[in-house]
Every structure is written in C-alpha cells, then in structure tokens.
Amino acid sequence: MKALKYLNQYLWKYKWYLILGTVFTIISNLFGIIPAQLVRYALDLVLETLDVYYLFNGTGLQTGVYDIFAFSILLYGLLILVMALLKGIFLFLVRQTIIVMSRHIEFDLKNDIYSHYQTLPASFFRRHNTGDLMARISEDVSNVRIYLGPALMYGMNLIVLFFLVISYMVSVSAKLTFYVLLPLPVLSLSVYIVNSMIMKRSQAIQKQLSGLSTFVQEAFSGIRVIKSFVQEDHSFSNFRKEAEDFKTKSLNLTMVDAFFYPIILLLIGLSNILIIYVGGQEIIGGNLTAGNITEFILYVNMLTWPVMALGWTTSQIQRAASSQGRINEFLDEKTTLVSDKNLIHSIAGGITFQNVNFVYPDSGIHALQDFNLDVKSGESVAILGTTGSGKSTLAHLLCRLYDPTSGEIRIDGIPMKDYDVHAFRRQIGYVPQDVFLFSDSIQNNVRFGTLNMPFERVEQAVKDADLYKNIMDFPSGFETMLGERGITLSGGQKQRLSIARAIARDPRILVLDDCLSAVDTNTENIILNNLKRIMENRTSVIISHRVSSAKLADRIVVLDEGRIVEQGTHAELMALNATYKELYEKQLIAEEV
Structure with missing residues (x-):
C-alpha cells in the first residue's frame, strides 16, 4: 500500500x-x-x-x-x-x-x-x-x-x-x-x-x-x-x-x-x-x-x-x-534543466561556449570535447562535420534540451542556466534533423510555436521556405490535414514546413540542424537565398554536412570527433587546403556526377 x-x-x-x-x-x-x-x-x-x-x-x-x-x-x-x-x-x-x-x-x-x-x-x-x-x-x-x-x-x-x-x-x-x-x-x-x-x-x-x-x-x-x-x-x-x-x-x-x-x-x-x-x-x-x-x-x-x-x-x-x-x-524523476535565477528578458543572440564537454548519460558517448566558440549577436555560423562529429549535440545544447556535462554556455554574457527555461526557448527557432509534424492542418503546424500568429506571418514563412506553391496545389490549401508525423507530405516538403514553423515565430536565435538534406540543389538554393534575408540581424547557427548550405554563413566551423579542427570564411578555409577543402571538392564532384 x-x-x-x-x-x-x-x-x-x-x-x-x-x-x-x-x-x-x-x-x-x-x-x-x-x-x-x-x-x-x-x-x-x-x-x-x-x-x-x-x-x-x-x-x-x-x-x-x-x-x-x-x-x-x-x-x-x-x-x-x-x-x-x-x-x-x-x-x-x-x-x-x-x-x-x-x-x-x-x-x-x-x-x-x-x-x-x-x-x-x-x-x-x-x-x-x-x-x-x-x-x-x-x-x-x-x-x-x-x-x-x-x-x-x-x-x-x-x-x-x-x-x-x-x-x-x-x-x-x-x-x-x-x-x-x-x-x-x-x-x-x-x-x-x-x-x-x-x-x-x-x-x-x-x-x-x-x-x-x-x-x-x-x-x-x-x-x-x-x-x-x-x-x-x-x-x-x-x-x-x-x-x-x-x-x-x-x-x-x-x-x-x-x-x-x-x-x-x-x-x-x-x-x-x-x-x-x-x-x-x-x-x-x-x-x-x-x-x-x-x-x-x-x-x-x-x-x-x-x-x-x-x-x-x-x-x-x-x-x-x-x-x-x-x-x-x-x-519521482526530476528534471535537471532548472533555472538558477529565472531571468526573463529579450536576448540579443550572442552565444559563447566555454570549455564545453558533453557525454550522453544513457550511452556514455563523449559528443563534445573542450568545445570553445564565440558567436556575436546577429552573426551566422555554419557548423560542418561528418556523422558523429557532434553537430546535432550543439543544437540540443543551444535549445537547452541538455545541459553540458562540464563547461558553460553563455547567452549575451549571461550563463544559460540563469534564464527561465521556457522564456529562453520561446526566443529560439529550431529546425530538427529528424522532422516531426503533427496530425493537424498545415496552417496550425506553422503556427505551432506561436498559436495566435496572424495568417500573414504564416503565409510569409511558407513563402520563405519555398512551400507556398505546393500548398496552393492542395485542394484544401493551408487547411490541408497532415497524416501522422506529416506522412501526407514528401520528405522535402516536410523539411520546408519545419523551416517555416521555425522562422514564423521570428526567433532571436535560429538553429537549423541539417534541415536541407532532403531537398534538391535548386530548392536548396531558393531556400538559402530566402534564409539569407531572414538571417540578417539574427544570430543563426546552420548545422549541415553539405558545404553548399554553409557558404552563406559569415563564418564556417569544421568539427571532428567533438572538436573544432578549422574555422573561418569559405575563402580562408579553402586557402588552408585541409579538411574543409577536401570535403568541398568531394561534394562538388558528387554533384557534377
């Protein structure tokens, strides 16, 4: 009893x-x-x-x-x-x-x-x-x-x-x-x-x-x-x-x-x-x-x-x-993601990683090792790396789905742990690698981050994600009901709808976790051009294994086994003639083929 x-x-x-x-x-x-x-x-x-x-x-x-x-x-x-x-x-x-x-x-x-x-x-x-x-x-x-x-x-x-x-x-x-x-x-x-x-x-x-x-x-x-x-x-x-x-x-x-x-x-x-x-x-x-x-x-x-x-x-x-x-x-399970000071205020978007290490508690995988990175407010940074290099872990840490095992993450110079968890997440736009859509209308899926969002913002977000024409082709348009996990849509359409959902809430920090992997090169270029305008004066972190997605970023960071091995602009990294250039040339050849 x-x-x-x-x-x-x-x-x-x-x-x-x-x-x-x-x-x-x-x-x-x-x-x-x-x-x-x-x-x-x-x-x-x-x-x-x-x-x-x-x-x-x-x-x-x-x-x-x-x-x-x-x-x-x-x-x-x-x-x-x-x-x-x-x-x-x-x-x-x-x-x-x-x-x-x-x-x-x-x-x-x-x-x-x-x-x-x-x-x-x-x-x-x-x-x-x-x-x-x-x-x-x-x-x-x-x-x-x-x-x-x-x-x-x-x-x-x-x-x-x-x-x-x-x-x-x-x-x-x-x-x-x-x-x-x-x-x-x-x-x-x-x-x-x-x-x-x-x-x-x-x-x-x-x-x-x-x-x-x-x-x-x-x-x-x-x-x-x-x-x-x-x-x-x-x-x-x-x-x-x-x-x-x-x-x-x-x-x-x-x-x-x-x-x-x-x-x-x-x-x-x-x-x-x-x-x-x-x-x-x-x-x-x-x-x-x-x-x-x-x-x-x-x-x-x-x-x-x-x-x-x-x-x-x-x-x-x-x-x-x-x-x-x-x-x-x-x-009896208690969350470890608690706020120390419950700060609630708007953020500018500056991000600082200080000696961050992260080990997944269930698997013991050491995903990040002594990771240091400083992202200025309004700057766009691309994180490149092969599978298992720790790219998605960075996205999880930025959204505070996990806390670092050691080290510290600061937002605008304030420790992330000081912010109220929900208030902080409301200012983040996150597009996960594994897209998840709800069994609801397209319009409500875009509105998910801000339920009282006006329709004009929903429509603009869909246009920026290059999905507007596809939606208009559906008999019910924005009221089209999606099946379980968005099964009604193709893989590329699901990714674009996920991007629209993230940018529609007008976040201060935009995190794109390999979100263009399921779209073709032409669609990718259209979305990237639209994102370039959206990312102005907004801190953006683009995580990808494709070099083409990283070129519009102000700075590119190359990861390998949880460590930064190279960072700089596209031209600077090409001049280094190292990991980034090798990755770029391999993908260029693959696209030509």
Missing part, C-alpha cells in the same frame, strides 16, 4: 465525495439490514398467530384474527418494499459520489502525469520507449481508477455491512454469531497467501503490456518499411508471440483470482450449515425462535456478495499498487 499513499492528495482534494459516499454507504446498508429484522418479526408473527387462529377455531373471533394477521403481513411486505426502494436510491447516490470521485481523480492524475512528462529532459525519453510511457498514462491509470472507484466502493460496503451485521447478530445471539464467523480466519489466511501471488503476477502483466504496446506502436509507425521488405508475416509472428506471453500471464492471474470464489462459497455454505445446526439446538433449548434463524441466514447471504467481492477487490488493490508503483517511478 506504500505506493498508493501518493493518491492521498487526490482523496483529500475530493474529500466531500468520499465523506458523502461513506455516509450514503452506511445508510444504504441500514436499509438493507432492516428487512431481515422485518422478516424475523413477520415469521414469528405467523407462528404465534397460527396458534391463536386455531385456538379460536369455529368462533367469530377467528375472522378478526385473520384480518389483523393479513393486514400485519401486508404492512411488513410494504415496509420491506419501501426499504428496498430506499436502499436502491442510496446505492445510486453511493455510485454518484465514489465512482464520480474516481473519474475526477483519473482526470487529474492523467493531467499531472502528462504535465510531468513534459518537464522531463530529453535524456529521459531516450531511456524509455513510447509504448511504456503510454501504458503508464493509460492502462496503469485505469487500474488505479478502478481501485479508487469500484474497489473502494465494494471495500467500504463490505466493512460497513460487516460491522452492522455482526453487531445485530451479536445482539441476538453471541453464541450463534461465534459459530457463523468461525470460517473467517480460514478466509483471511487464504487472502493473505493469494495476495502475494496476485502482486507478482500483476507486475508481470503490466510489464508485458508495456512491451506489447511498444511493439505495436513501432510496427504501425514503421508499417511502410514492413511492407517494403515484405515482413508482414514476420511482424505478425512477433506480435503473436508477445500477445501469447500476455495471454499466459493474464490466465495465470485469472486462475489465482478464480481460486477465491470456490473458497468463499464453501465457507458461506459452511456458515449456513452451522446456523441451521447450532440454531436448531438453540430453538430446542428455547433460547431462539425460528425467526432468529431465518434472520441469521439472511444476514449471512447479505455478506455473501461483499465477501465474494473481497477477492476481486483485493486483486484490484494489488493491481493498483503495482500500477501506481510504476507511475511513481516516473513521477
């Missing part, structure tokens, strides 16, 4: 739902118990009236006795009907408080988890796959909701009913109550033994479900690759294996759950036998009436469903504890 302590804050928030639900549960059970007493009175009345009825056999008083008896039985019947109706009304109110409370908490918990996910650094998402993240915010939260709703409701009902029934039973006959409750220690022991089995198997199920969700998510995201390589059967075979493991683990848990019900029914039956046997002895001794025995049997049957639900409730509590433990595992 330690993991479930996290939910106490939500129970306190919705305490009035819980308090009213408890009150309604008590009232509904009171109206459920009273009919058993009415049945006792009615049965005793029948036995007593029969003796009187036959005593006045053949007299006029017999009719009067019968009329009083019939009226009394009718009255008891109507009272039992009224009690059942009132119990039903209060059961409805119980569900309208406890179940509604669980839905509110489910809503809040999902929002809190999603909000917390967004505060975590990029390294967290490198360590955990999407399927696992989705499983914890969907399946695990659903399990917790069942604990806070139906399981809590049935548990409260069992506790309230148990104490009310036992107190009434003891008031009638302590001896008979003792024999009725004799099987309960066996039930408690059974619950204790099976609980540990349920806990282990629930954890295994949740882990397997995360793996299954991850597999399905990857399969559907990469469906074009699967079809291209004709691996549908292999993919289905792998899915079937994962699903088979999930089925096996679920059946194992179901088998344990099913173990409860035969035991409970056996114990209930044993209680009824003891009631009839011991109660019969008490009737013979004159201590109890037949009505008392009937009342006890009704009480035991009242406990049948709640006690049968005990196994299900216990199982759900164990599942919820397992799920909440998995949720807490991520909620």
Whole structure:
C-alpha cells in the first residue's frame, strides 16, 4: 500500500465525495439490514398467530384474527418494499459520489502525469520507449481508477455491512454469531497467501503490456518499411508471440483470482450449515425462535456478495499498487534543466561556449570535447562535420534540451542556466534533423510555436521556405490535414514546413540542424537565398554536412570527433587546403556526377 499513499492528495482534494459516499454507504446498508429484522418479526408473527387462529377455531373471533394477521403481513411486505426502494436510491447516490470521485481523480492524475512528462529532459525519453510511457498514462491509470472507484466502493460496503451485521447478530445471539464467523480466519489466511501471488503476477502483466504496446506502436509507425521488405508475416509472428506471453500471464492471474470464489462459497455454505445446526439446538433449548434463524441466514447471504467481492477487490488493490508503483517511478524523476535565477528578458543572440564537454548519460558517448566558440549577436555560423562529429549535440545544447556535462554556455554574457527555461526557448527557432509534424492542418503546424500568429506571418514563412506553391496545389490549401508525423507530405516538403514553423515565430536565435538534406540543389538554393534575408540581424547557427548550405554563413566551423579542427570564411578555409577543402571538392564532384 506504500505506493498508493501518493493518491492521498487526490482523496483529500475530493474529500466531500468520499465523506458523502461513506455516509450514503452506511445508510444504504441500514436499509438493507432492516428487512431481515422485518422478516424475523413477520415469521414469528405467523407462528404465534397460527396458534391463536386455531385456538379460536369455529368462533367469530377467528375472522378478526385473520384480518389483523393479513393486514400485519401486508404492512411488513410494504415496509420491506419501501426499504428496498430506499436502499436502491442510496446505492445510486453511493455510485454518484465514489465512482464520480474516481473519474475526477483519473482526470487529474492523467493531467499531472502528462504535465510531468513534459518537464522531463530529453535524456529521459531516450531511456524509455513510447509504448511504456503510454501504458503508464493509460492502462496503469485505469487500474488505479478502478481501485479508487469500484474497489473502494465494494471495500467500504463490505466493512460497513460487516460491522452492522455482526453487531445485530451479536445482539441476538453471541453464541450463534461465534459459530457463523468461525470460517473467517480460514478466509483471511487464504487472502493473505493469494495476495502475494496476485502482486507478482500483476507486475508481470503490466510489464508485458508495456512491451506489447511498444511493439505495436513501432510496427504501425514503421508499417511502410514492413511492407517494403515484405515482413508482414514476420511482424505478425512477433506480435503473436508477445500477445501469447500476455495471454499466459493474464490466465495465470485469472486462475489465482478464480481460486477465491470456490473458497468463499464453501465457507458461506459452511456458515449456513452451522446456523441451521447450532440454531436448531438453540430453538430446542428455547433460547431462539425460528425467526432468529431465518434472520441469521439472511444476514449471512447479505455478506455473501461483499465477501465474494473481497477477492476481486483485493486483486484490484494489488493491481493498483503495482500500477501506481510504476507511475511513481516516473513521477519521482526530476528534471535537471532548472533555472538558477529565472531571468526573463529579450536576448540579443550572442552565444559563447566555454570549455564545453558533453557525454550522453544513457550511452556514455563523449559528443563534445573542450568545445570553445564565440558567436556575436546577429552573426551566422555554419557548423560542418561528418556523422558523429557532434553537430546535432550543439543544437540540443543551444535549445537547452541538455545541459553540458562540464563547461558553460553563455547567452549575451549571461550563463544559460540563469534564464527561465521556457522564456529562453520561446526566443529560439529550431529546425530538427529528424522532422516531426503533427496530425493537424498545415496552417496550425506553422503556427505551432506561436498559436495566435496572424495568417500573414504564416503565409510569409511558407513563402520563405519555398512551400507556398505546393500548398496552393492542395485542394484544401493551408487547411490541408497532415497524416501522422506529416506522412501526407514528401520528405522535402516536410523539411520546408519545419523551416517555416521555425522562422514564423521570428526567433532571436535560429538553429537549423541539417534541415536541407532532403531537398534538391535548386530548392536548396531558393531556400538559402530566402534564409539569407531572414538571417540578417539574427544570430543563426546552420548545422549541415553539405558545404553548399554553409557558404552563406559569415563564418564556417569544421568539427571532428567533438572538436573544432578549422574555422573561418569559405575563402580562408579553402586557402588552408585541409579538411574543409577536401570535403568541398568531394561534394562538388558528387554533384557534377
């Protein structure tokens, strides 16, 4: 139950739902118990009236006795009907408080988890796959909701009913109550033994479900690759294996759950036998009436469903504890990207890297080594290098998706860590190497950085990215809906739309991470000419492996294994006759071919 302590804050928030639900549960059970007493009175009345009825056999008083008896039985019947109706009304109110409370908490918990996910650094998402993240915010939260709703409701009902029934039973006959409750220690022991089995198997199920969700998510995201390589059967075979493991683990848990019900029914039956046997002895001794025995049997049957639900409730509590433990595992993760001073003001765009080293925490790759670079405000710098030289790492650091392992990055002479994280990122225009577009309209994708952006800016940004003509060719124009991850568009169109999204927000620092790799040379020249105008008086960092993308920059920096090996203008680097010139000539030859 330690993991479930996290939910106490939500129970306190919705305490009035819980308090009213408890009150309604008590009232509904009171109206459920009273009919058993009415049945006792009615049965005793029948036995007593029969003796009187036959005593006045053949007299006029017999009719009067019968009329009083019939009226009394009718009255008891109507009272039992009224009690059942009132119990039903209060059961409805119980569900309208406890179940509604669980839905509110489910809503809040999902929002809190999603909000917390967004505060975590990029390294967290490198360590955990999407399927696992989705499983914890969907399946695990659903399990917790069942604990806070139906399981809590049935548990409260069992506790309230148990104490009310036992107190009434003891008031009638302590001896008979003792024999009725004799099987309960066996039930408690059974619950204790099976609980540990349920806990282990629930954890295994949740882990397997995360793996299954991850597999399905990857399969559907990469469906074009699967079809291209004709691996549908292999993919289905792998899915079937994962699903088979999930089925096996679920059946194992179901088998344990099913173990409860035969035991409970056996114990209930044993209680009824003891009631009839011991109660019969008490009737013979004159201590109890037949009505008392009937009342006890009704009480035991009242406990049948709640006690049968005990196994299900216990199982759900164990599942919820397992799920909440998995949720807490991520909620306990704290972001390292915090601001020291929370500075919020406009930046000019000066960037200084001072002895920056960066090692990826998950892989241990040393991406940058003693990196030093000074970029003046309004200057454009191109970062060139081969794959794995650390180019994209620079982009991640500039957007503060990571913090340097050592060294310092300064913006306008102020340490980057002093700026409020969100306020700083709002002044950055970032075009990632791996383009990601949302399943929304083209217009809304461009507006993503600034949701209230006027349409004129959207249109101009699209023109600057050389995408306007393509959009106008679509039947719906700017309202064209993109498929998942922008699948509606070609690779080059996706990159250009990503560029439009970055420049539309008018950033102070523009970071282009190899964003022209999927466009042809002609389109690249058009975009570069437009970008030249956009980059005026704006700090720009162009990351690329193509020399043609770097030529419009004021300065070119060549990286190799996380270190700067050359820097200068195009003419200066060509005169050095070293790495840059070799790279330039190779690409020139490739383009001519």
